Amino acid sequence: xxxxxxxxxxxxxxxxxxxxxxxxxxxxxxxxxxxxxxxxxxxxxxxxxxxxxxxxxxxxxxxxxxxxxxxxxxxxxxxxxxxxxxxxxxxxxxxxxxxxxxxxxxxxxxxxxxxxxxxxxxxxxxxxxxxxxxxxxxxxxxxxxxxxxxxxxxxxxxxxxxxxxxxxxxxxxxxxxxxxxxxxxxxxxxxxxxxxxxxxxxxxxxxxxxxxxxxxxxxxxxxxxxxxxxxxxxxxxxxxxxxxxxxxxxxxxxxxxxxxxxxxxxxxxxxxxxxxxxxxxxxxxxxxxxxxxxxxxxxxxxxxxxxxxxxxxxxxxxxxxxxxxxxxxxxxxxxxxxxxxxxxxxxxxxxxxxxxxxxxxxxxxxxxxxxxxxxxxxxxxxxxxxxxxxxxxxxxxxxxxxxxxxxxxxxxxxxxxxxxxxxxxxxxxxxxxxxxxxxxxxxxxxxxxxxxxx
Ligand SMILES: *[C@@H]1O[C@H](CO)[C@@H](O)[C@H](O)[C@H]1NC(C)=O
Numbered sequence: 001x002x003x004x005x006x007x008x009x010x011x012x013x014x015x016x017x018x019x020x021x022x023x024x025x026x027x028x029x030x031x032x033x034x035x036x037x038x039x040x041x042x043x044x045x046x047x048x049x050x051x052x053x054x055x056x057x058x059x060x061x062x063x064x065x066x067x068x069x070x071x072x073x074x075x076x077x078x079x080x081x082x083x084x085x086x087x088x089x090x091x092x093x094x095x096x097x098x099x100x101x102x103x104x105x106x107x108x109x110x111x112x113x114x115x116x117x118x119x120x121x122x123x124x125x126x127x128x129x130x131x132x133x134x135x136x137x138x139x140x141x142x143x144x145x146x147x148x149x150x151x152x153x154x155x156x157x158x159x160x161x162x163x164x165x166x167x168x169x170x171x172x173x174x175x176x177x178x179x180x181x182x183x184x185x186x187x188x189x190x191x192x193x194x195x196x197x198x199x200x201x202x203x204x205x206x207x208x209x210x211x212x213x214x215x216x217x218x219x220x221x222x223x224x225x226x227x228x229x230x231x232x233x234x235x236x237x238x239x240x241x242x243x244x245x246x247x248x249x250x251x252x253x254x255x256x257x258x259x260x261x262x263x264x265x266x267x268x269x270x271x272x273x274x275x276x277x278x279x280x281x282x283x284x285x286x287x288x289x290x291x292x293x294x295x296x297x298x299x300x301x302x303x304x305x306x307x308x309x310x311x312x313x314x315x316x317x318x319x320x321x322x323x324x325x326x327x328x329x330x331x332x333x334x335x336x337x338x339x340x341x342x343x344x345x346x347x348x349x350x351x352x353x354x355x356x357x358x359x360x361x362x363x364x365x366x367x368x369x370x371x372x373x374x375x376x377x378x379x380x381x382x383x384x385x386x387x388x389x390x391x392x393x394x395x396x397x398x399x400x401x402x403x404x405x406x407x408x409x410x411x412x413x414x415x416x417x418x419x420x421x422x423x424x425x426x427x428x429x430x431x432x433x434x435x436x437x438x439x440x441x442x443x444x445x446x447x448x449x450x451x452x453x454x
Contacts, residue, residue, distance in 0.1 A: 116138065242260075
């Protein structure tokens with residue numbers, strides 16, 4: 001019985017602990033900027049001033065003071081703090097000037113400085129499954145009150161005014177401002193779930209794997225990305241259970257995006273077909289002219305069969321999904337496939353296959369970000385294996401071809417791979433993030449984008 005229970009529980013545990021394909025850490029730097037810009041975009045200050053200027057229900061007239069108006073609202077200072085397991089504590093320090101005419105005919109001015117505080121709980125919207133902040137427990141605290149009223153009217157009138165009016169009216173006036181700002185912040189997650197194109201060859205969707213978690217110094221968002229081909233067929237993120245985690249040495253308060261090698265492999269699998277190409281140029285890079293004469297160096301039979309040199313044609317077929325691996329400071333793209341060389345004959349005659357090799361080789365990947373897409377440029381790292389599958393020119397020791405094939409791949413094939421890779425891989429679209437300034441680090445099994453604000 002116990003064992004059955006454990007089996008059920010353990011499988012539950014392992015299935016919910018599937019490694020996410022991408023992780024995002026949002027530090028205070030980004031959250032501060034977001035709330036600040038939401039504050040500006042929402043024009044909440046102007047709205048607050050306009051609202052405050054209106055006659056408020058519950059705002060009793062002050063005895064002896066007429067023509068009461070809110071003149072201006074002070075530029076707010078926003079302070080945010082992470083609340084572990086909850087979200088963000090937000091304090092908006094602002095103020096306003098209330099004017100009126102006193103019964104003695106003089107102009108009255110009351111300058112009120114106040115703090116609006118609320119806890120913005122971080123949730124996952126049930127409908128859209130997007131991250132969402134929801135404010136709770138909004139309170140308004142008066143920090144200071146200054147007036148130009150004659151001192152004999154103080155503190156009676158002002159205190160009464162504050163007690164009966166401001167304390168009742170301000171929360172209703174100010175707390176919607178917090179909500180309004182959050183509407184703007186929440187809106188900036190809206191595109192996160194969208195399928196983003198990887199060229200014409202498929203899409204990737206950054207789907208949340210769970211409710212984002214808040215710690216004392218960051219918010220962590222775990223993604224289970226969905227990679228699909230144009231027919232809507234999902235490409236499995238075939239990780240081997242490697243642990244994904246952020247290195248410990250990032251500056252407190254900074255933000256990072258971590259993309260697993262598993263995710264990148266799945267996205268490159270969309271490109272697999274485009275990586276199979278035919279090369280038929282006589283002049284390629286710094287290689288000597290590619291004709292049967294080139295091969296005659298290795299195969300005397302070729303020289304005999306083609307006394308007049310014929311152009312070569314090479315078919316490279318990638319027959320396994322491309323695989324990206326990463327270790328500290330180094331990332332490789334593994335390609336498995338076949339390389340078949342043909343002698344091209346006169347028009348109308350089919351090319352003659354000379355030999356077909358099984359090849360496995362590595363390309364070194366250099367990463368960069370351009371126009372908010374992850375870009376990769378490769379160069380040949382190593383030809384790992386070469387084995388002969390068929391030959392029309394007799395037996396030969398394929399190891400003799402190692403240098404020739406290595407140079408060939410670098411000059412004739414790598415440029416094609418780099419062309420294909422130019423589509424770039426989409427990055428999660430949230431909070432209007434600009435990834436172009438990100439600094440990249442390659443760590444064990446993942447690429448880290450150190451996010452920088454503009
Ligand atoms: C108002 O907010 C500021 C900034 O967060 C803080 O320093 C101050 O102590 C607060 N004052 C009161 C009375 O809550």
